[in-house]
Amino acid sequence: MSVRSPSERRVALVVIGGGRYAAVEIDDADEEQSRITLTAAELAGWVRDAEASDSPRWIIRSAREIYSVLLAADVHIARSHDLLLCHAILRDTATVASPLAPSAAWERKEPTDAVPALFDVFDDERGEDPVAEALEQFRSQRRVMSAATDGRLTLLCAAESAGGLIAEEMRVAGLPWNEQVHDRILTETLGTRPMAGGLPSRMVELADQVRTILGDANLHLDSQQKLLRALHRVGVQVESTSKWELAQHEHPVVEPLLAYKKLSRLLSANGWAWLAEWVHDGRFRPVYIPGGVVTGRWASAGGGALQLPRSLRPAVRADQGWTLVVADVAQLEPRMLAAMAADEAMARAAQGRDLYAGVVESGAVGTREEAKYAVLGAMYGATTGDSGRLVPRLRKVYPRAMALVDTAARTGEDGGIVSTWLGRSSPRPSDEWMRLQSEATSADADPAVVALARRRARDWGRFTRNFVVQGTAAEWSLIWLAEIRHRLRQFDETFAAAEASGPFSRMPHLAFFLHDEVILHVPEQHAEEAAAAVQEAAVTATRRLFGNFPIDVPLDLRIAMSADK
DNA sequence: GCCGGTAGCGCG
DNA sequence: AAAGCGCGCTACCGGC
Numbered sequence: 001m002s003v004r005s006p007s008e009r010r011v012a013l014v015v016i017g018g019g020r021y022a023a024v025e026i027d028d029a030d031e032e033q034s035r036i037t038l039t040a041a042e043l044a045g046w047v048r049d050a051e052a053s054d055s056p057r058w059i060i061r062s063a064r065e066i067y068s069v070l071l072a073a074d075v076h077i078a079r080s081h082d083l084l085l086c087h088a089i090l091r092d093t094a095t096v097a098s099p100l101a102p103s104a105a106w107e108r109k110e111p112t113d114a115v116p117a118l119f120d121v122f123d124d125e126r127g128e129d130p131v132a133e134a135l136e137q138f139r140s141q142r143r144v145m146s147a148a149t150d151g152r153l154t155l156l157c158a159a160e161s162a163g164g165l166i167a168e169e170m171r172v173a174g175l176p177w178n179e180q181v182h183d184r185i186l187t188e189t190l191g192t193r194p195m196a197g198g199l200p201s202r203m204v205e206l207a208d209q210v211r212t213i214l215g216d217a218n219l220h221l222d223s224q225q226k227l228l229r230a231l232h233r234v235g236v237q238v239e240s241t242s243k244w245e246l247a248q249h250e251h252p253v254v255e256p257l258l259a260y261k262k263l264s265r266l267l268s269a270n271g272w273a274w275l276a277e278w279v280h281d282g283r284f285r286p287v288y289i290p291g292g293v294v295t296g297r298w299a300s301a302g303g304g305a306l307q308l309p310r311s312l313r314p315a316v317r318a319d320q321g322w323t324l325v326v327a328d329v330a331q332l333e334p335r336m337l338a339a340m341a342a343d344e345a346m347a348r349a350a351q352g353r354d355l356y357a358g359v360v361e362s363g364a365v366g367t368r369e370e371a372k373y374a375v376l377g378a379m380y381g382a383t384t385g386d387s388g389r390l391v392p393r394l395r396k397v398y399p400r401a402m403a404l405v406d407t408a409a410r411t412g413e414d415g416g417i418v419s420t421w422l423g424r425s426s427p428r429p430s431d432e433w434m435r436l437q438s439e440a441t442s443a444d445a446d447p448a449v450v451a452l453a454r455r456r457a458r459d460w461g462r463f464t465r466n467f468v469v470q471g472t473a474a475e476w477s478l479i480w481l482a483e484i485r486h487r488l489r490q491f492d493e494t495f496a497a498a499e500a501s502g503p504f505s506r507m508p509h510l511a512f513f514l515h516d517e518v519i520l521h522v523p524e525q526h527a528e529e530a531a532a533a534v535q536e537a538a539v540t541a542t543r544r545l546f547g548n549f550p551i552d553v554p555l556d557l558r559i560a561m562s563a564d565k
Numbered sequence: 566g567c568c569g570g571t572a573g574c575g576c577g
Numbered sequence: 578a579a580a581g582c583g584c585g586c587t588a589c590c591g592g593c
């Protein structure tokens with residue numbers, strides 16, 4: 001991903017209704033220079049040619065809407081400006097004096113199902129002149145981006161737009177998923193698959209064991225209420241059926257019950273039904289939603305892409321003749337915190353693979369475990385328990401880093417807005433929250449209301465505290481992803497073009513992304529090259545964000561047939 | 566039978 | 578009711 005240079009060619013692709021598209025050349029003043037009209041059948045070919053000749057930045061309403069159409073015709077684009085994704089950022093940013101005016105027409109409607117909102121494309125009623133409206137929106141967005149003198153919003157929008165493209169590409173490519181391996185794991189863990197309706201054999205055994213111990217042969221284990229009453233009857237005085245609470249008790253029922261619950265979860269979330277619904281032709285194709293989380297993290301819809309249990313990792317297997325490049329960042333968030341705060345002591349602790357070991361060396365805490373709890377507590381706002389007790393020790397050793405998160409928390413408690421490193425801002429607290437706070441400040445306020453307001457203020461403070469760190473980590477990851485894609489495209493051109501016979505047939509490609517982790521699917525002979533690209537991309541992402549500030553962001557990087565660790 | 570709220574647990 | 582952030586999904590359960 002590169003930030004636009006003045007001479008860069010820009011073309012807006014606009015849906016103009018009746019199944020037709022306008023391709024509009026934009027000059028350096030962001031004015032329309034020329035326009036041609038394309039039918040749906042002509043679109044892909046025209047874009048392919050333009051892309052091949054000088055790879056313009058495509059101004060699009062949304063990658064979800066239009067890139068899926070292009071990809072279906074095996075047309076890839078390098079760069080875009082995604083008006084829907086950037087609208088949200090530029091409208092909410094608190095880092096410039098005049099953010100973008102809100103407009104319902106440029107708000108992303110979240111699809112609630114797994115099908116992309118393709119039919120938006122053919123909405124003829126959208127406006128008077130869709131081209132003029134798109135260009136006007138683009139100009140407004142450009143004004144806001146350039147109001148940030150340091151280019152941060154421009155970088156953020158470029159990265160967010162690249163993310164929009166990558167999300168669509170990853171869905172088309174899919175994650176290579178071996179159904180036989182998945183089936184074997186299920187059978188080994190849950191027992192033999194039931195013929196119809198019933199539970200697998202190991203679950204049946206465990207359930208019988210639990211029912212025997214609880215003295216109720218017909219107990220329905222999946223009902224918390226019935227289970228809770230049965231537990232009370234045998235003297236297990238828990239207030240909930242959650243596993244952390246059950247684990248505190250010593251009773252013969254605990255072990256088989258926890259085992260049953262674990263298997264039950266695997267069966268219902270990622271069992272044979274999931275496999276049949278979500279894996280086709282050896283690929284799992286989740287719908288990614290870039291920027292779907294307030295902090296800028298991606299969300300997903302359908303298939304639970306971001307919650308795949310680690311026990312199923314071995315089912316992620318490269319095709320014959322291919323391999324996986326699997327990379328993740330260790331302790332990304334505290335590293336981002338150290339760099340944002342320019343906390344050199346914390347950056348020193350972050351040197352090398354294990355940040356927590358560095359924290360121990362600094363003398364703040366005695367063990368790695370303590371370091372972990374202290375650091376997580378600092379970023380999440382722990383006040384009690386082991387974690388809360390350890391946080392003050394960090395405040396002595398890393399005053400700058402702690403001041404950054406403490407300030408973010410105080411801003412939130414006061415109803416203020418915080419921003420990430422590149423300028424994505426937290427939402428305003430709700431009207432209800434505001435009302436409660438002002439109600440609590442009146443002289444004759446009910447003490448219960450005051451206490452509640454205080455609690456809600458602290459809750460929101462913990463959210464804004466974490467927002468700046470989680471959101472900046474999301475920005476690093478987004479740039480990392482975009483830089484990986486950029487490098488794969490570069491070296492792909494040199495060897496794959498001649499062999500290509502379909503989408504991603506010979507191309508190394510991104511196959512999975514999970515907050516601070518990527519999986520690439522790569523022809524074997526290019527594995528080393530791809531791994532190097534992932535590493536270089538990380539270095540570049542760090543430099544893009546923090547210049548020469550010395551912060552290490554080391555990767556766990558491996559080349560393997562399966563994603564299993 | 567449909568719907569929304571809640572519990573619980575998977576991921577980072 | 579985990580202490581301490583952000584999500585999505587499934588199954589229950591009560592109300593209609």
